[in-house]
Amino acid sequence: MRQPNLRGHLAVLALLITPLTSAQGVQLADAVTPEGVRTHMAAFQRIADEHNGTRAAATPGYAASARYVERTLQRAGYRVRFQPFTITFSKTLAETGRTVRDGSIDLSPVVMEGSLNTPASGLQARLTVPTDPLGCAPEDFAGARGTVVVVERGVCTFGVKSQNAAQAGARAVLVYNSAAEPATEAFSGSLGDAPVTETVPTAGLTRAVGAQLLEQLERGVVRVALDLRVSREQRQTANVIAESSASTSPVVMVGAHLDSVPEGPGINDNGSGSALVLELALELAQTGDVGRVRFAFWGAEELGLLGSEHYVSELSPAELGSIRAYLNFDMVSSPNAAPFVYGDPALTALFRETFAAQNLTLLPDSIGGASDHAPFEAAGVPVAGLFSGASGTKSPSEARSYGGRAGSAYDSCYHQACDTLTGTATPTAERYLDLMADAAADALQSLLRSELAVR
Ligand SMILES: [Zn+2]
Missing domain, CATH: 3.50.30.30 (Glucose Oxidase; domain 1)
Structure with a gap:
């Protein structure tokens, strides 16, 4: 059902991709469920509740979020490392x-x-x-x-x-x-x-x-x-990077920023993306494909993509060349969501298939350099991402095509204290979280089965 149907300039890609319904094993998209993703979002909410309502970079709430990700991935057999860097904490x-x-x-x-x-x-x-x-x-x-x-x-x-x-x-x-x-x-x-x-x-x-x-x-x-x-002071924060101990080269990277803004718990932005990447990692660990994926949870995105920029700047040309694609998930559970997509056409085509099966067309988004894909893109790595909308307003025609409320923001709690677990529990949010989780899983599995060839 979710079999890629690529044409024209994507013909080479189509040849490289083994149909997802082949006998190669479980469908990652079936294993990655919205319930699974929301379990981690609930954990981030608890962490924020216990740490002054925020998970912002270089705060105790961020450190606890990073420990939760570390623990969860270690239990699934991953090798997890913290990559520290210094920020100006204001x-x-x-x-x-x-x-x-x-x-x-x-x-x-x-x-x-x-x-x-x-x-x-x-x-x-x-x-x-x-x-x-x-x-x-x-x-x-x-x-x-x-x-x-x-x-x-x-x-x-x-x-x-x-x-x-x-x-x-x-x-x-x-x-x-x-x-x-x-x-x-x-x-x-x-x-x-x-x-x-x-x-x-x-x-x-x-x-x-x-x-x-x-x-x-x-x-x-x-x-x-x-x-x-x-007041301004220098503080340390860290990216969390996870790989299988049987990791090989080249790899696909899948990432999300783990920090919130100081104003709130950041459960949609970006507890949702972090939770999705975490759940992808946990379910992928069951399929054996895990050696060719590296998962990243970025620190200090909200201060200007500081974690992902630091990571890319530390890579040697050979290390950079071994990253065949970077998939970014920054907000996938907006209360009044719409399905936005950005990035490399061959990669975004992988997301589109999942939505096309539901007769939904992804909305092209000009997110530009607004999230952690930007440093990878600037370094020449093919990137793509899904996004369920922030402070922009849903148009009447979008509401007709995608549901939700016309004239309201995609996320009226964007960067505010009300970006909570309950706030992201609307039917529209849950529907697009489900679809985006499926699309992310399908894209990742397609890449792995195509030997990471994107063009
Ligand atoms: Zn964000």
């Missing part, structure tokens, strides 16, 4: 702002990555606007000395805006979201490569708050109180 100490007058406005500022701190007691200053609202030229900040400058997002980097303000003697910069973005959407930016000593404390505001401030400024003097402070 913790927000203060992130408040308001206008100082009757009926003051809560600014809800979001401190930018790389921002300097305000003094420990916060700061109070008059608010100004640059002569050009974008603040991309130093001369736009004439008259900004000693003030907090409110600037529009866009055209130049946040780093340039902050440097221009610093040069003019301003005390802080508040960047409001551009007109292209929803009025009440907050955003978190980064000062990038701007030399920190040449900047001032910088935070983002929604466009709605920006508009309120500009309106108040037209009526007179506005003073703001800001307290923006982040």
Whole structure:
């Protein structure tokens, strides 16, 4: 039923693939069940519950998640290693702002990555606007000395805006979201490569708050109180890598990031992908094909793909060349899921077969460099992945084709405290978790039976 049916430029691949219904043994997709996957998601939820509600990189909740993966894989006979690397661990100490007058406005500022701190007691200053609202030229900040400058997002980097303000003697910069973005959407930016000593404390505001401030400024003097402070320290975290002790070369790699964001337990993002990869490993251990697969559970993806980047950067050219494909699973149980796919056409064709059998077409996704496949892809390894959707909105036509609610986010709890086990237990989430688990298992088994040839 799930037999590949590849045509045209994929003809070579079709020849290499033994039909899945051959006598070569069990169907991996039958062994990998959504119940099995959800067992591990439940374990990640318990771990988060026991560790301040989060499994973020370099926290006790992450370490416990890594130990759970290690233990589970060791019991199945895998050789498991931790690959440590160092990250900058930041913790927000203060992130408040308001206008100082009757009926003051809560600014809800979001401190930018790389921002300097305000003094420990916060700061109070008059608010100004640059002569050009974008603040991309130093001369736009004439008259900004000693003030907090409110600037529009866009055209130049946040780093340039902050440097221009610093040069003019301003005390802080508040960047409001551009007109292209929803009025009440907050955003978190980064000062990038701007030399920190040449900047001032910088935070983002929604466009709605920006508009309120500009309106108040037209009526007179506005003073703001800001307290923006982040502590940063170097901490160690680790990737978890598992192989059979009978591992051979070349291999297919299957991976998922194991860390959550600090704000929540991360059961969809990415407890679901981690649980799927774990269950694939456990079931594959029963089939004997295990020597040609390497499983990876990445650390610090949420801080910028740090674990997978570290892993790829440590590979020799020969080691890199021995990785014939990398399959990535980052969110496969979104509450209002839709089936997205990305990556190499020959690899994504392997996923499509499973969905085609259910008369479902996978949605091409422009996830770009947004997950751990990116460092592999940049190093020339064919990659592919499945994704059940994040903060984007499901369209009416998608709801007709795939079920779920039109006009709602695929995952309305994305990167929030409500990304929990119960939140990922909707009928839509369970349906796509089941399908994605089957598709992942089928793709992996096809690759193994085709001697890992993808083109
Ligand atoms: Zn993720």
